[in-house]
Amino acid sequence: MSIYKSQDGKIASIKLYDAQLQKLGYLFSDKYVTTSFGKIHLIETGNMKGKPLLVFHGGNSTTAYNLLMYKFLLKDFHVYAIDTIGHPGKSDEVCLSSNNYDYGKWASEVITAIGYDKISCFGVSFGGGILAKLMCIAPEKIEKAVLVVPAGINNALPISSVKMLIPLIKYVVTKKEKYLKETALYMALSEIVLDEDTLDTIKDSFDNVKTKVGMPSNIMRKLLRNYKTPTLVMAAEKDCLFPAKRVLSRAKTIIPNCKVHMLKGCGHMHIMPQYEKKMIVDFLIDS
Template identity: 60%
Template sequence: MSTYKNKESKQKSLTLYDSQLSKLGKDYSDIFLKTSFGRTHLVETGNKNGKPLLVFHGGNTSTAYNLLVHKFLLENFHIYAVDTIGHPGKSEETNLSPKNDTYGKWASEIIEALAYDKMACFGVSYGGGIIAKLMSVAPEKIDKAVLLVPAGINNAFPLSTIKMLLPLMQYKITKKEKYLRKIALFMTIKQEILDQDTLVILKDSFEHVRIKAGMPTNIDSKKAQLYEAATLVIAAEKDCFFPARKVLARAKQMFKNCLTEELKDSGHIHQLSDKIKSKIVDFLSD
């Protein structure tokens, strides 16, 4: 099934992709890799003299938006930002199952195709779940990992998430921004952090993308025991999808070398403090 609703939707989504990439203010180049799951696109950018960092974005959004939100990474790291296959971007529109280890095998092939033995990894939400699957399939290919509000650790959706359905239906019927903001508020918690880039990417997802609701499933504890690389798991206290109290508890239980950080009074979509940004950079740089 196509990632987009139709050809016009695809064009509009990719136009937004290119527009948000241009806002980075950094040189970037396109890389297309062959994998057994389909052609995969990456954006290479950041500090070419820095440590290589493989970056995975959230589901139903894009690498361009993810880089814009986490622009602080570009100063220190040689970024390889992946367009998740089957999601918005320039990779193959092949649908991979989030219920098994397929995403992990795909991520492993990306590292091989880039000619690295192992890489530091940074993943947000769905992208964190992809890295978790990589931990299960090829733990030796991860140098270090930062998982930010990740899927795949403890996917225990609160019942309150169902409340998002009403404004979503209202938005689909009316296309009024006030309903889009109500949907976003479930994820941001705080109205003041809802910036234009986030509103635009959410609008793009709901209007142009065939939404994939399934998240990468929780990784098996026994497989996680084989993973030994240092990992920083950051979860948000009021995350409507992956609340910190559930995610961090299981991460500490599963991973041998794990640091955790809770984003207090924060939702799934949030703003990282300078302190947390510095912690991420320092952790990945060591």
């Protein structure tokens, strides 16, 4: 069963994906690897002499958009940016359960398939939830881990995002951009965050993709007992999905060797200032 609403919707979504990749300003190559879950597409880009970094994007979004938002990683790291299976992009349209640890098993297989025994990992939102599942399933395969506004640590109750439904329904009915922005503002808080690429990606998700509501479920503490990897968790103070107060307190409790940082005043979608970008780069590079 397709993850897209129509064949035309799939074509439009892939067209946006390719257009956003061209905006990177970096050479990149398309790669395909095989896992037991299906064929996986990834973008290899960045600094080919840099430290390898496996990157997981947010849900109902794409790795092309994620690379634009975290483009600063490309200067220092040899990036493998994965199209999450069952989400928009060029990997197989096979949907995994977000309530078990299949995403962790899948991510573990991806690491092996791209030729590594161990690699540093970076995950955003849904991708942070995938990384959290991987921490439980194959801790030995993670060299360092950075999770930004992550699912899977201490998710907010679904009722916290119910308010988004009213403007979303208005957008679905009218297709007026003002309702698209109203919906996005529950996650972004400020229109400054809603640049062209962000709005294009949100519009693509609502227009062309069968949106997935479920996020990776919270991981169990007992499954992290063998996880000793240096980890940085960054959560947004005003995130309606994964609020920092909930996420950071539990991260400190359940994840050994964990540093935490609050993105103050930010919603789930945000613009990261330079000093926080540097914090990520320094954490991943420092031995």
